[in-house]
Amino acid sequence: MTLLDLTPRVAVSDALTALPVAVIGAGPVGLAAAAHLAERGIPFEVLEAGDDVGAAIRRWGHTRLFSPWRYLIDPAAERLLDAAGWEAPAPGRVPTGADLVASYLEPLAQTPEMAGRIRFGVTVTAVSRRGMDRTRSAGRDDTPFVLRLTERDGQVREISARAVIDASGTYTSPNPLASSGLPPLGSGGxxxxxxxxxxxxxxxxxxxxxxxxxxxxxxxxxxxxxxxxxxxxxxxxxxxxxxxxxxxxxxxxxxxxxxxxxxxxxxxxxxxxxxxxxxxxxxxxxxxxxxxxxxxxxxxxxxxxxxxxxxxxxxxxxATGFRPDLDMLREIRLDLDEVVEAPRRLAPLIDPNLHSCGTVEPHGFDELTHPDKGFFIVGMKSYGRAPTFLLATGYEQVRSVAAWLDGDMRAATAVQLDLPATGVCSTDIGGGTCCS
The missing domain is CATH 3.50.50.60 (FAD/NAD(P)-binding domain)
Structure with a gap:
């Protein structure tokens, strides 16, 4: 019997498996999560507040990233693209944000596995458990998540999900100018x-x-x-x-x-x-x-x-950096570090006082787990206020999370990263100090 045969698989109730995984955000990490779910045959739905993929990136599309293409393409996404006849960019070239959207995210969204599964103009305003606020515990792990959505036309509705992967990023929630972290005092300007x-x-x-x-x-x-x-x-x-x-x-x-x-x-x-x-x-x-x-x-x-x-x-x-928007997660049981607002087990691995982007240790579902089973914050938002995120890190996060959702513990725990050495800290796209 092989090691894989001996590895226990995560049990998921029938009521949950009938529901899709909700992925919040159609940026690079959100679409990478969708690609890994698609490869594993797990139903999913991507919810994007903007009108197209990479909505936040388009706002700074004129800016050149730091990382070359070889660090910017998720392996599962690349396999879907290759099957659709995609021509990959030169691995050593350094793209702009607009290049990343046009040459990678847009073609990925048009692959058969993605098309029709991304909903645009949908803002997730709250996440909870169906019929449960955060204080109720009995049967919580087997209860579907509920996401409250505001549509482009102002309509408000709710959908249910087996699990939630929050890849919404931080670009739309900048730090205030005041050094205290509070909105600045004053009467104008x-x-x-x-x-x-x-x-x-x-x-x-x-x-x-x-x-x-x-x-x-x-x-x-x-x-x-x-x-x-x-x-x-x-x-x-x-x-x-x-x-x-x-x-x-x-x-x-x-x-x-x-x-x-x-x-x-x-x-x-x-x-x-x-x-x-x-x-x-x-x-x-x-x-x-x-x-x-x-x-x-x-x-x-x-x-x-x-x-x-x-x-x-x-x-x-x-340009003082960004912070995670946690308002929509008030009814979710989170375990966040009190300093950087990252998942508690991840925080020591990404502390900017100790690590640069290139020295962050490999991590996956285990470090991203919260008390509400099946809920994950990934990508730049998972780093809280730490400006040390690189896209390749986010891609490995969602690969591990997708494996865990599939019950494949062997793959979920086999995390590894190939990152460039960095003399200083800076984040990848969509966060603190830009750019990848």
């Missing part, structure tokens, strides 16, 4: 605070040309925007660029010879040169507490090196 990674040299050029913009944040999203603004300033007179950080230095974007992702390593050295040349004005050790209106446009209020301070600008780009 918020309309001049913009989301991370605007298209400075493209669609948003007219907004930034000839204006003073302050980018807040110490990661790679901030660096990308600062470099674009500095390029814009060459051709657009009157364009000024400030960079505001709360610490004395921006270690995450410091150039490093140890980083195997060359495009990411180059960001730090380019930004350091711009600061040295005076093309970017760095304001360090500034802790923001409020945002107000002023004659120039928006005033950041706070302290600098312990003394009251203000900083005025026409526009502010909030």
């Amino acid at each position: 918020a309309d001049r605070v913009l989301h991370a990674l605007p298209d400075v040299l493209g669609a948003d050029r007219a907004l930034f040309a000839g204006r003073h913009t302050t980018v807040v944040g110490a990661g790679h999203s901030a660096a990308n925007t600062l470099l674009a603004l500095a390029d814009l300033a060459v051709d657009a007179p009157g364009t000024r660029v400030s960079w505001l950080i709360r610490n004395a230095s921006a270690a995450r974007v410091t150039s490093s010879d140890d980083d195997e992702l060359a495009h990411r390593a180059a960001l730090g050295s380019k930004l350091e040169r711009l600061v040295a040349q005076g093309r970017v004005t760095k304001v360090d050790s500034f802790e923001i507490s409020g945002v107000d209106e002023c004659d120039e446009g928006v005033r950041l209020v706070g302290t600098r090196r312990g003394e009251p301070a203000t900083h005025d600008s026409e526009l502010v780009v909030n």
